[in-house]
Amino acid sequence: MDKSTKNDKQQKSNNVNDDAICLKPKMGLMNGINVIIGCMIGSGIFISPKGVLSGTGSVNMAIIVWLSSGIFSLIGSYCYAELGTMITKTGADYTYIMECFGPFIAFLRLWIECMIVRPCNTAIIALAFSFYTLRPFYPDCDPPGFAIRLLAIVCICLLTFVNCWDVKWSTRVQDFFTYGKLLALCTIIITGIVQLFKGNVEYFTFKQDPLVENVDISTIALSFYSGLFAYNGWNYLNFVIEELKDPHKNLPLAIFISCSLVTIVYTMTIIAFHSTLSVADVLSAEAVAVTFAERLYGWMAWIVPVFVAMSTFGGVNGILFTSSRLFFAGAEQKQMPEILAMIQVNHLTPTPAVIGMCLLSLIYLASKDIYALINYVGFATWLAIGLGVACLPYLRWKRPDLHRPIRVNLIWPTIYILASIFITIVPMIADPKGTLTGALIILTGVPVYVIFIAWKNKPRFLQAIFDNSTLFLQKLLVVVPSEKQAKL
Template sequence: MSKSGSIKDGEKGPYDPVPTAEKGNDEIKLEAKMSLLNGVTVIVGSIIGSGIFVSPTGVLKYTGSVNASLLVWTASGIYSMIGAYCYAELGCMIKKSGADYAYIMETFGPFLAFIRLWVECMIVRPCSQAIVALTFSVYVLKPIFPDCTPPDESVRMLAVCCICILAFINCWDVKWATRVQDIFTYAKLLALFIIIFTGAYQLCTGHTQYFTFDNSNTEVTSIALSFYSGLFAYNGWNYLNFIIEELKDPVRNLPKAIGISCTLVTVVYVFTNMAFYTTLSPVEVLGSEAVAVTYANRLFGVMAWTIPVFVALSTFGAVNGILLTSSRLFYAGACEGQMPEILTMIQISRLTPAPAVICMALLSMVYLCSSNIFRLINYVGFATWLSIGVSVLCLPWLRWSQPNLLRPIKVNLIFPFFYILATLFVTIVPMYASPIETGYGCLMIFSSIPVYLVFISWKNKPKFFQKRVGAVTQCLQKMMVVVGPQKAKVQNTQ
């Protein structure tokens, strides 16, 4: 994390930033290329991924009945919308990439910000991306193995291929990445609307026998665990905040994109679950590895293959959304000096944070060593909602400590207080019901402390260590042709 040894602006070497005349720009930095529509598709595309196709099983497992599970899906959507509303104020007030990392840095200082950065970069984002990539693989391979489980090695290898292809796209051009996000968001919405319309037809023809509260589980711990699966499906509502520096007119477009996206996703999720239960019994949902495939096989006949294809497109787009936004978190952390300097750097000709994209892809592949999706969801759930709760706490804290900050959007304080109380419920209660998973989650969080003390807090590191880190940084710069964001020196040729 030392900055010594990298190639600096003004040094002799072939990797100095040299602007081209056609760019008409002498600055190497991330550019604001994303419109309101791009912002909506980033959020919708990041939220709608594997969750709606994996989580119905997890929510039903802990609620016990169809009607109770639908209530959890609705409550999870409302909870997410309240969190997104709070983030709209924070995002318009602190216009920095990195979202909650930047908000905690501004509010509580570098130590808590690093813990958030560590949790998000080392656990939540790569683990979430691994889950979505595994779901992509299962849905692609399920038609090939209709009567048995796809081979575990094949599932993981296909997930690796998915991540590698999208890493290349994100390293090549931001416009390519946003175009992929747009196209695959439309594909996943089409798939879900097909399911919703067929479900509506089933409802109209009287298929309502499974919509009951029979066998509902009223234990508080089970309800909290059901929210882990439900909220996992909504995870991604804050992703646009991570790339706010690349969003055009963020004060206008950020709250609009959040409002449109969260409302759309909540409606789609609840109606999609209703559609599933018009045809599939709770036993069938609990026994299915791919709920949408089972639903299509029951209703669509020879056209049943279309749903696995659309679901694969959905999850492929979600992997792209996570990769697009997560790499900017690595970038933001490195700009604050809390991650290796190489992650601050931008590819000279493509103007993309290539090192951060590659780092995110590699970490995701590490989590592919495990293919137990529901265990991964529990790890992610505990770390995610604890961290986001601390981020929302920034809002009332800044109202008290810095009342004169410019706030284009001002949220009623009832909303952050409600959100924080709900976060305490979904993080503390599951400690009793699932102590092993939450214990691992706590260990992962606490592992950030020695890392902070050694690499961030300890300033006077030995010179040989600084030189070695600098040499590695310079080598990686040359390999990827990247430099830190800076003003390029333009020689006056006149």
């Protein structure tokens, strides 16, 4: 085939794809970087570094945990760069696990992530947004609970509309609020550097604070949960890879730049906090960043709640954007309702999947046990990501023929898998009751899998109900199945 014929065929392919109703690659490198940073930097670094400090007992050890958590996330993201450029399908580790370990294990990952982890996180971050948006209006007391939940509902519904209307709108929102949260952290870091130059270094020690008792290997392992929770989101760009331009080039670049930047910013932010705040100050603070601002910014302390509100608003947008694609990927694999794999014909967005994520998040807003649910299934998140990384050596063994634009040295997935086993098993030993509760929650997916997925020959009347419901929603939302394989 000569060059001109090849180019004509490629141009024809591109034209067909341009006309197809499917998820379009609209995100460039900067959008990809902002998606990862926007998802990683939420409320955690502003509000609760005390989770790490309560398990380590000293400032220097806490800094090591924060830095190690960042390096750990960077190693995982490096492994995901090979997987993402090799399997360019929406869904990230769900898709990788499906390819390697089959539909049942993949469904359990999908079940716990879609039904609990993602909507719970969305609800929690929306509540944080509401609290810090209203905080300046209630300087002497906490805002009313009803007002907090009402504003959280408005936040989720508004961002759901944005994500349903246009992918470019949602990426612009993500870009703007990502720059806002980086500005907030840079302000804190610069303030901390000034404090260090003034000689405020007395809190930087490995000496265990008397307020923290019984520090051992298990409490340090548990402290990694808090650190890693703050870094959570480094793998989210893999969930939307079909919407990333030139993913073979932009995915690894976006991952490396964003994860490296967040690791540096987080570590410097913790150092900045402790240039002014002692262990006791941090452990007693409701929101560490607010306490830091009240000590140093005087009447300008109100800017920190505003920064936190901006950060959490962008965090909600990022989770809605990426999580809806996980619903979409599950529906494409016939492990979620068919309607969730459909595209809005005018806006080319996965509207049903976005709305599904929204509705689940609103349901969890009414719950008083959101944080307990996250704690119960937290080990499953890191276990699943570790299993996703394990797909890399597995595919090297089983599918050496796959095209690999990036080829990671196997020492890195080995380190990540061993570390994942450690941070998963040690907390299980430290909290067996919570682990058992989490395992039981995960196992609720087994009967769902058996009834709705494994059972193929359903009664005709039951199948008719499913089909009619899908058709009704399809007409209501004006959506059609994605045309992923356009024929020439």
